[in-house]
Amino acid sequence: MVQRSAGHLLVECLIAQGVDMAFGVPGESYLDVLDGLHVHRDRIRFITCRQEGGASFMADAYGKLTGKPGVLMVTRGPGATNASIGIHTAFQDSTPMVVLIGDVGSDMRDREAFQEVDFGSFFGPGTRGMAKRVERIDDARRIPEYMARAFTTALQGRPGPVVLVLPEDMLTQKVDGQPLPAAPVVQGEIGQQGALQLREMLLKAKRPLVIAGGPGWTPQAAQQLQAFAERWQLPVGNAFRFQDTFDNHHPLYAGDVGIGINPALAQRVKDADLVIALGARLGEMTTSGYTLLQSPRPAQQLVHIHPSAEELGRVYRADLPLCATMPAAAQALAALEPPAHLPWADWAAAAHADYLANLQPQALAGLDAVKDGAIDMPAIIATLQRLLPQDAAITNGAGNFASWVHRYFRFHGWSKGHKTQLAPTNGAMGYGVPAGIAANLVTGRTAFTIAGDGDFLMNGQELATAMQHGGKSIIVLLNNGMYGTIRMHQEREYPHHTSGSDLGQGNPDFCALARAYGYAAERVERTQDFEAALQRALAAPTGTLIEIPLSPEVITTRATLSRIRDNALQSQKAGG
The missing domain is CATH 3.40.50.970 (Thiamin diphosphate (ThDP)-binding fold, Pyr/PP domains)
Incomplete structure (x- = not known):
């Protein structure tokens, strides 16, 4: 096998994972990776940013747009802490991201060396941290293993950021390892029993409502969600800042369930007797501070479909929790056979009418709507x-x-x-x-x-x-x-x-x-x-x-x- 530096092997691993673009600010702690990017500049485009916060937001945008992990490269200490705003954004937005941080050399570690940070503590993996996983690569021969695991972890279940810490001296070691291929994302399915239970709950409902959002959507999944809504005549609201999940021009669209929610829609969520949360985490903004759906047991019957089993039951005790990715879930829902008669046609039409009314500038508390001089x-x-x-x-x-x-x-x-x-x-x-x-x-x-x-x-x-x-x-x-x-x-x-x-x-x-x-x-x-x-x-x-x-x-x-x-x-x- 041909030996090359660990930094060059790392870039080859990025290529094997399908990476075509990375964002970052260069640092002396990962010069060998930058050299690898130069060698493979025809395969990976490195976007040199002006500040790590901006670079981290660009990597997040890449992840949202492509469904693949956005790759962020920053240096130790100030570089990583500057980037933390976008890493936190990726965590709360469930955006896949792989963060590569050049670090102090192994012989300098644990002395509070120049720009040294304990990244395991700083990014604190878990529900109160900023990353799904934080790992340090001390053995250059294991780079393919760590890289493959980082990309798999970033994508599986609830997507999010994974941090890999790269000691400067490790990156210059000579190795002969080979990259591992990208692993397919496991498509969790709601299963036949889950689909039948959901259908039974729908058949008993009088005021159902879908709240759609979260990660992992594809054009086909969104089209199948639309087909499900049309077959069952279900009003659909989009979760906070996931307003593109369901077409806002569709006659079954009820509006966005987020900050500044239409009061009529807020009341409709409370009045619903069945809420199907499809992909949405049901966080603070989507639930208006956990008031539209009370935690832990909502007044409404709740079907919660989410790609992460760890998310199900963490805040809300759903009547029917289902662990599934959005493509698999939407496909199953689109196949559900509706009855000949649906009793909530007026409920769905009124939800869309409320949305259309809210598109018009309105008076508040009996006073004229505010106009800003010559700007409307x-x-x-x-x-x-x-x-x-x-x-x-x-x-x-x-x-x-x-x-x-x-x-x-x-x-x-x-x-x-x-x-x-x-x-x-x-x-x-x-x-x-x-x-x-x-x-x-x-x-x-x-x-x-x-x-x-x-x-x-x-x-x-x-x-x-x-x-x-x-x-x-x-x-x-x-x-x-x-x-x-x-x-x-x-x-x-x-x-x-x-x-x-x-x-x-x-x-x-x-x-x-x-x-x-x-x-x-x-x-x-x-x-x-x-x-x-x-x-x-x-x-x-x-x-x-x-x-x-x-x-x-x-x-x-x-x-x-x-x-x-x-x-x-x-x-x-x-x-x-």
């Missing part, structure tokens, strides 16, 4: 809906700005052949910009990002990555000069006592900053000017940033209206 955000979202390609990847980070897309944009998604929403369920700011760039690099499709001013500044430097590697995205930046979500909470809980949430106006000049990186940029101050700006962005050879200033008063007004609504609800409960 629902109208801008409608323009995006009309002009963006159906397969465009829509990305966002965390902030009040994201609510415009979540409420008003209608995703086609998986059933039309592509994943179209990339958003962090753990509420990580700074996700949207690098995710949009990665989406374009990975798929070649149009990538659209909506960002806030604070959100953009967390990873705006990755525009340089886009320009270097030929990526482009369209970014609409809503600038209100503050951390808007925090300000809204402050205005609601501590009226007139705001602290730490101001960002100031005019610094930086976002359009000048974008142009400095090589993006086109313009500022839009009137709704009627947005369409032309978007058309220019779609036709531009490079990415484009469109800045839209919003008044800070909108946040204050929303918080005031929220207090009015909450006080009215409390008064009603008290009989006032």
Whole structure:
């Protein structure tokens, strides 16, 4: 056998696992891996990012889009800790990821050497950690074993990130091992008995509801979910930030079950007598703080279908827990034979009617809906809906700005052949910009990002990555000069006592900053000017940033209206 360095063998193992792109920031702790990437540059494209947080979000976006583990490469200490935000995102979003961390040499370990971190403790595998598994490779001969296990673990059951720690001196050792081939993902099935039990529960129901989301979807699985819903006339809601799981244009779509949920849909979840949770973890955001479904025993009958047996029963005691991947589960559900008569046709139609009504800007607590001067955000979202390609990847980070897309944009998604929403369920700011760039690099499709001013500044430097590697995205930046979500909470809980949430106006000049990186940029101050700006962005050879200033008063007004609504609800409960 031909001997080569361990770092080169590791790159060969990546190729054997089907890796065609990796993201990272170079470090002296894994120089031999970088040399291997140079040797195999025709097989693997290494996207050099500007900060490890941005690189980790790009790897997460790759995992979401392809269903394969996104590969992240960072150096020890500061590199790994910078990357932890995207690793945590991948864990909570159930995104497959393999993280390769160059580490201190074996002879330096356990002395608090330069940039040394105990990664097993830091990433803490388990439900309270950031990774499914953390392992250190001390024996170069075992690289194929560790690499194959990392990719298998990242994909099996509930997908997630796996961390491999690579001592610097181990990577330069000479070895003659051979890569192991990629292992197939085990397709857990609900089984004939499970399908019959689910059918019996449906036959007894009067107000059923499906909540779909989570990892592992494919176009075929989404189409089979749609066929199941159509045969049984079931209303379907999508879990938090998995709004592309079920076509939002379908007459059985009930809306997104997440932050800022339509009150009518929230009540419908509570009123349902049977909830089929398909792939969704039923986390805090999807359940409105575990109130739509009470833990541990919901008032509704619950069928919980999830790819991880460890997830089933962890928070909710389902009446029928079924461990299955989404392709296998959707195929079984699509084959279920419905009865001749279904008693909930009006229930399903009303759910979709509630969703359509919520697409319209509405008054709150008897007051007129807030308008922001010359900017009408629902109208801008409608323009995006009309002009963006159906397969465009829509990305966002965390902030009040994201609510415009979540409420008003209608995703086609998986059933039309592509994943179209990339958003962090753990509420990580700074996700949207690098995710949009990665989406374009990975798929070649149009990538659209909506960002806030604070959100953009967390990873705006990755525009340089886009320009270097030929990526482009369209970014609409809503600038209100503050951390808007925090300000809204402050205005609601501590009226007139705001602290730490101001960002100031005019610094930086976002359009000048974008142009400095090589993006086109313009500022839009009137709704009627947005369409032309978007058309220019779609036709531009490079990415484009469109800045839209919003008044800070909108946040204050929303918080005031929220207090009015909450006080009215409390008064009603008290009989006032």
